[in-house]
Amino acid sequence: MAMTDPHHDHDETQRREHGAPLSDTELRVKALESLLVDKGLVDRVALDRLIDTYETKIGPRNGARVVARAWADLEYKKRLLENATAAIAELGFTGRQGEDMVVLENTPKVHNLVVCTLCSCYPWPVLGLPPVWYKSAPYRSRAVIDPRGVLRELGLDLPDDVEIRVWDSTAEVRYLVLPERPEGTEAMSEEELAALVTRDTMIGVARVEAPRR
Amino acid sequence: MNGIHDLGGMHGMGPAVREENEPVFHHEWERRAFAMTLAAGSLGKWNLDMSRYAREQMPPAEYLSTSYYEHWLYGLGRLLVEHGLVTREEIEARLAGKTGGQVRAQRAPEGIRVLRAADVDELLRRGGSARVAEDIRPRFKPGDRVVAREIHPVGHTRLPRYVRGRHGAIDRDHGVFVFPDAHAMGQGRKPQHCYSVRFAARELWGSDASPRDAVYVDLWDDYLDPA
Numbered sequence: 221m222a223m224t225d226p227h228h229d230h231d232e233t234q235r236r237e238h239g240a241p242l243s244d245t246e247l248r249v250k251a252l253e254s255l256l257v258d259k260g261l262v263d264r265v266a267l268d269r270l271i272d273t274y275e276t277k278i279g280p281r282n283g284a285r286v287v288a289r290a291w292a293d294l295e296y297k298k299r300l301l302e303n304a305t306a307a308i309a310e311l312g313f314t315g316r317q318g319e320d321m322v323v324l325e326n327t328p329k330v331h332n333l334v335v336c337t338l339c340s341c342y343p344w345p346v347l348g349l350p351p352v353w354y355k356s357a358p359y360r361s362r363a364v365i366d367p368r369g370v371l372r373e374l375g376l377d378l379p380d381d382v383e384i385r386v387w388d389s390t391a392e393v394r395y396l397v398l399p400e401r402p403e404g405t406e407a408m409s410e411e412e413l414a415a416l417v418t419r420d421t422m423i424g425v426a427r428v429e430a431p432r433r
Numbered sequence: 434m435n436g437i438h439d440l441g442g443m444h445g446m447g448p449a450v451r452e453e454n455e456p457v458f459h460h461e462w463e464r465r466a467f468a469m470t471l472a473a474g475s476l477g478k479w480n481l482d483m484s485r486y487a488r489e490q491m492p493p494a495e496y497l498s499t500s501y502y503e504h505w506l507y508g509l510g511r512l513l514v515e516h517g518l519v520t521r522e523e524i525e526a527r528l529a530g531k532t533g534g535q536v537r538a539q540r541a542p543e544g545i546r547v548l549r550a551a552d553v554d555e556l557l558r559r560g561g562s563a564r565v566a567e568d569i570r571p572r573f574k575p576g577d578r579v580v581a582r583e584i585h586p587v588g589h590t591r592l593p594r595y596v597r598g599r600h601g602a603i604d605r606d607h608g609v610f611v612f613p614d615a616h617a618m619g620q621g622r623k624p625q626h627c628y629s630v631r632f633a634a635r636e637l638w639g640s641d642a643s644p645r646d647a648v649y650v651d652l653w654d655d656y657l658d659p660a
Binding site for chain 1: 438439440441442443444446447448449450451452455457458459460461462464465466467468469471472473476485488497500501503506509510513518519523524527528539540541545547548549550552553554556557558559560561562563564591592593595607610611613627629637638642643645646647648649650651652653
């Protein structure tokens with residue numbers, strides 16, 4: 221793991237160059253970190269390791285591998301829909317904020333969309349940490365009352381005859397959408413399929429695009 | 434609590450906007466606040482439900498005008514003080530540029546296991562399921578009609594306001610889980626079944642809503658009555 225010096229970060233360097241002071245929030249974080257380190261309650265190297273894990277190791281490429289496997293292997297897909305936690309663990313993705321998983325299959329007539337209106341629950345082992353829009357008030361407030369409007373804002377216009385199922389993650393179950401496999405991908409390898417799958421298609425705010433020929 | 438965090442169904446928050454090629458963190462302080470929250474959480478002084486409850490107690494105007502990791506930072510500060518690991522005076526002294534009388538490089542209090550880098554992978558891989566291995570009878574089965582209770586707990590709850598008093602149907606039984614309303618308040622786990630409950634969009638939002646669409650909400654036995 222790369223050791224990073226917490227006192228030498230990009231934001232701070234930029235600001236020093238421009239002569240701007242640190243914000244209240246930055247000062248508060250620095251104060252708290254130095255206090256916790258001095259009290260022996262946190263270890264800076266462990267903090268670096270946590271950050272590095274979510275910046276470089278755990279992210280939506282994990283979920284894309286799950287989706288590609290399900291598209292390529294119907295037996296796997298069956299296991300995934302029956303017991304998502306175990307099937308996802310087969311690929312090595314387990315743990316924090318993904319302890320109990322459910323996978324939701326999109327079909328031509330049913331579109332699934334995931335939100336957490338109360339905080340920002342999100343399946344970390346397969347998608348990493350959530351994007352800002354997922355955590356923000358506009359999405360959290362309106363995904364349940366106006367899913368079609370929210371999807372349009374995010375670039376997905378669904379016909380009226382498609383049923384939208386919004387899943388509000390109010391408990392400790394975490395949801396992953398299994399998007400529809402696009403046409404024209406029959407000859408693709410699992411790896412090529414995984415490359416088509418984006419984070420947003422696994423939250424349910426986008427469809428997987430067919431590959432360009 | 435009927436707090437500002439319970440956002441489902443509100444209007445006026447603006448459009449949902451995606452940032453292309455968004456980085457995992459936008460600022461160094463976000464990285465540190467995120468990691469400190471996980472590391473401090475691993476000390477075992479509080480549980481995840483207590484963490485959520487701490488963030489929910491941020492003053493509403495502040496909650497709406499700050500970002501996600503600022504909510505986390507608020508919650509972390511609150512928990513550290515409530516559980517006696519630091520004092521407000523110590524934090525303020527640091528902010529004022531003083532060491533607050535602390536001797537540098539202290540050892541953690543007796544009985545506290547500090548998270549080390551070598552333990553991080555295992556901590557994350559293992560996680561901490563809220564599932565409880567107890568044989569408890571479910572009150573409902575898939576297909577049962579239910580109504581979400583019209584209750585307004587002043588403490589922590591995961592029953593969103595927008596489903597209270599509304600009728601739905603049990604979609605699936607997730608099994609037995611820790612009950613957050615009790616767990617967040619230090620009243621034990623009170624394990625019970627948690628279900629995915631399907632509410633028709635029109636039941637929640639009236640006749641202007643789509644006749645096809647539905648919202649599925651994960652709800653525990655204590656939030657539900659038979660309809």
